[in-house]
Amino acid sequence: MKTATALERNRVLKEVRAALERESCINLHKCPVKMEFSDGVLTLEGETEHVAAKKLSMELAAAVRGVSGIVDRLHVTPSTRMGDGAILDAVRDALLQEPTLMNCSIYTIRKGQLETVREITHEPHGVIRVSVTDGVVLLDDHVTGLTQKRLAGVLAWWVPGSRDVINGLEDVTDQPDSDEELAKAVRVVLKKDPLVNGERIRVTVKHCVVTLDGDVPSAPQKEMAECDAWYVFSVDKVLNHLEVRP
16 A cells, blocks of 8 residues: 555655646647656756756646645756866857856866956956866856846857756846846847847846747747747746747
8 A cells, every 4th residue: 555655756756747747838648747846846857859848847747736846957958968177168159258247257177176367356357167067067156237247157058058047147136137137138138149030029027927029030040039939047937929030
């Protein structure tokens, strides 16, 4: 006879799997997710097709009764397989070239060794430390604004070999976050993406849910605009209402 603990475990795992299977953005047949549940903590492990599937998996799982914590071991299948060194170089170069981050010192950690890429001494300035392990990019230390934090994370996601981005950057200004602050960051990202024409895209945010309205010239641009929004730190959901008008 199964114990109450075993019954609860089976119920939670069954409900989480059912929730993921109902979500059209998640394909468990193509990208299986391994699940373990113990003492209220659910572990999700595997590769998802895209960042939307990863974020939605986390959100749906967290909403299941009995889940009090989640261990995130989900990664995104990269569009191009790259070694950690190549990913590190690409993230470093992207951060260096971004005008919004010009007041940030940049350091890379390669094989355990700290390398100085750019050092800023005047105040206020940020410090970004970058490391890559098994395709997972870690951004650490501090920046001088939430937009800087979010933009640095998106730049790391844009590297084709990135499987995940852990954005541990702290905003030392302690500026309050808000839906409008999040919308501002999404607009900045869309404007910076050379593959997306963001001039005719309207961005609104409510409770961390991003809505994209307007029109784009092609279906791939519609898809890329949605991906860009998903990449932004704190975005929980994206409603893509863009129309394709060549």
